[in-house]
Structure formats: C-alpha cells, structure tokens
Amino acid sequence: MAKESLKVVASNRSARHDYFIDDTFEAGLVLMGTEVKALRMGRATIGDGYVYIEHGEAWLDNIYIPEYTQGTWTNHSPRRKRKLLLHHHEIEQLLHGTREKGHTIVPLRLYFVDGRAKIEIALARGKKLYDKRQTLRERQDARDAERAMNARR
Structure with missing residues (x-):
C-alpha cells in the first residue's frame, strides 16, 4: 500500500x-488547470468560504484562489463557485444537518493528497461569545499546566 503524501495549501484556523465541529467530510474539487497551478504554488484563502447545497449538488463559494501569474486568456476567476465531489449519502447527511437551527457547512483546510486537490469541510454549529471565552480559558489552563509540568522536570 502506497504512503499518502499530504500537502496543506490553506487552512481555516x-x-x-468560531464553531463547534460536529462532523467532517473530505471532498474533491472540480478545478480548472490554472487553479490547480495556483494552488500548487501554495496560495489560497478559505477563511470567508462557505458550502451550500443546490439541486442535490454541493457547491463551495467565496474562497479565493488567485489568478495564475503565467496564465493567459484561459485564466480563471479568483472567487468563482466550485463544485464539490461528494457521495450522494454524504450530501444528504449535510443537507439534513443544515436544516437544524444554527448549523452550517464550513471549509476547514485545502490540501493535496497524492496529487489530487481535496477540501475538508465540516458540519458546524455556531458558538456564542461566552463559548469562545470558555474555549480560550480552557486552552490557557492547559498551557499553564503543561508549563508547570515542564518546569517541575
């Protein structure tokens, strides 16, 4: 069995x-040639992106893949919507998940696996401000405990 090579292009930290992650999915992307070349250069922004389902197909919108610098008239539009390649049962699962109040589908990271562009998307539930504070507090407490343990050694 061949070892998978993973090259992360962009991540949505x-x-x-901002969200509680309920479930994650890996989806393929339908891309143009110049988009793939721009991604291989390691340039993309997925922070503002979102996924929606229309007519039984999943679409990724508002991610930024800059134009390929050496492209000609065949270059792509940087913020066009892109089709996601998912199984039918995964699309149904996402569709049922987004019908619940407060749920959405967000992209987490964009990467290459064995030469193919993939995106990790998540069914997520929005956090309130006090949830964000609690998460920061827990993270800070874990860091303090780790520092104390390292100082003790």
Whole structure:
C-alpha cells in the first residue's frame, strides 16, 4: 500500500474558534488547470468560504484562489463557485444537518493528497461569545499546566 503524501495549501484556523465541529467530510474539487497551478504554488484563502447545497449538488463559494501569474486568456476567476465531489449519502447527511437551527457547512483546510486537490469541510454549529471565552480559558489552563509540568522536570 502506497504512503499518502499530504500537502496543506490553506487552512481555516478561525473556524475551530468560531464553531463547534460536529462532523467532517473530505471532498474533491472540480478545478480548472490554472487553479490547480495556483494552488500548487501554495496560495489560497478559505477563511470567508462557505458550502451550500443546490439541486442535490454541493457547491463551495467565496474562497479565493488567485489568478495564475503565467496564465493567459484561459485564466480563471479568483472567487468563482466550485463544485464539490461528494457521495450522494454524504450530501444528504449535510443537507439534513443544515436544516437544524444554527448549523452550517464550513471549509476547514485545502490540501493535496497524492496529487489530487481535496477540501475538508465540516458540519458546524455556531458558538456564542461566552463559548469562545470558555474555549480560550480552557486552552490557557492547559498551557499553564503543561508549563508547570515542564518546569517541575
């Protein structure tokens, strides 16, 4: 069995701060050639992106893949919507999840697995301000405990 090579292009670090992650999915992307070349250069922004389901298909919108610098008239639009490749049962699961109040689908990271562009998306529930404070407090307490243990050694 071949070893998987994983190259992360972009990650949405604020998503784990702003949302409770309920379930994650890995989806393929339908991309143009110049988009793939721009991604291989390691440039993309997925922080503002979101996923929606329309006519039984999943679409990724508002992520930024800059134009390929050496592209010609065949270059792509940087903020176009892109189709996600998911199984039918995964789309149904996402659709039922988003019908609940406060749930949405957010992209977590964009990466290459064995030369193919993939995106990790999550069914997420929005956090309130006090939840964000609690998360920060727990993270700080864990850091303090780790420092104390390291100082004791």
